[in-house]
Amino acid sequence: MTADLVLGDVHPALADTCRAAFEALAEAQQRYGRAELSAETRMGADGTPTMLIDDLVEQRILAAARTHGINVLSEEAGFVDLGSALTLVVDPVDGSANAAAGVPLSCYSAALLEDGKPIEALTCWLETGRSIAARVGEPAPYRTSGARRLAGQALSMLRPKHGARGDTAETWMQLCRRAGRVRILSSSCLEAMLVATGAVDAFADPGSDTHRLVDLAAAMVIMPIAGGHVCDAFGRPLEFDHDLTRRYSGVVAATRELADEIVEVINS
Template identity: 35%
Template structure:
């Protein structure tokens, strides 16, 4: 386990590790795009399981090469859990929003979050289409491309622009909504004030790799994030699933959470 005395040094190393991992993923996808353009392959080619694409596997291989070399544990959506027994695990979604990527929609990301015994410690989410980088360190704040990120401050649903995952079936009181298709980036958009909240309208469909990085961004930017049923968001496991709700302010969080709970009767 990492002691308090080691944390500051560890965060610097982890920040560098996550940056190198994201760089490796981006480079691998650029190279694969070139291969695809000169062959019969496509980013829409399906992988080994439902919802998996060729690009997920290419990106996962690139991420694992870097993370394994530095000896950290890994929890990947694509390849599962590898616990090195050293108290550090990096949750990685190699391509969050791979359907968007396969169709040329510029809303897909690599999401990385290093977790220690106290929870999320360092996060990096990179929009692979635009290059925008969201970074956070526990107790150290959040940034978007190096500038401090802060939530919007909106405190009422009737004033809020909300991003949805899944379909709610009815209006829950928001002013406007969007459905964008990449949870990590959706959460980062709450952290930087672009939107005011997110509501997962599916049922325990999201894994830790989807929300850990964005959740740390939100809390470090002054917002709120939690699970629909009050379960911890930092539990590590490939079978862990949650239903997250996030918001810029406690008042908005409570409204969105109550609205989401009303969907389940």
């Protein structure tokens, strides 16, 4: 991997764990092939299979977090309690299927909590080193596009699939018909990052209840600061807790108005 990692002024625990993920992914891709990296090693704490690539990157993140003495909530390991006031809520490799296959669309994404309340977040595009970060109560050097309506706008989505509520294909098509451009990048955290910086107007899970807290944690901190909005399509509150079995259909949009329109389509 030849990309440079430039994180800027972020909390040392975020910087070090992100750097660990960046280096671990590069080493894993050099050492193992596609079939090996995508091989399932165990069942993760979130109730979904863990790939080798997830394991390799997460272990490096956990080691880096231990040097700071902070708790970690991660999709594979679950809650690792070190008795700290600080907790890192992290998705070690969002888009692990992409990363295992050599498709350069994966992210490290994390929110840092103090006494259960978010204080800072960081998302890093692992194949390029590009990152965005935000601190609660401080301005960010980027903004969403400000789009208020879906017509003609750029929309990213999860692929249509069968979920807990049935087949999302028709809802997916309804959203496609309204949008001007549609993409499937298979990395929710990267797609949320693109919404925050104005490259994409919105991202949505069209009703499959695929997202967990770790998929949305950084966006929950970053989007309000960037002028955007994050919600669950079915009105469930997004909460920072330790329950990785809880599922959401996340909607990340440039504005509250745009999010509301997407939610209306999903619920129709």
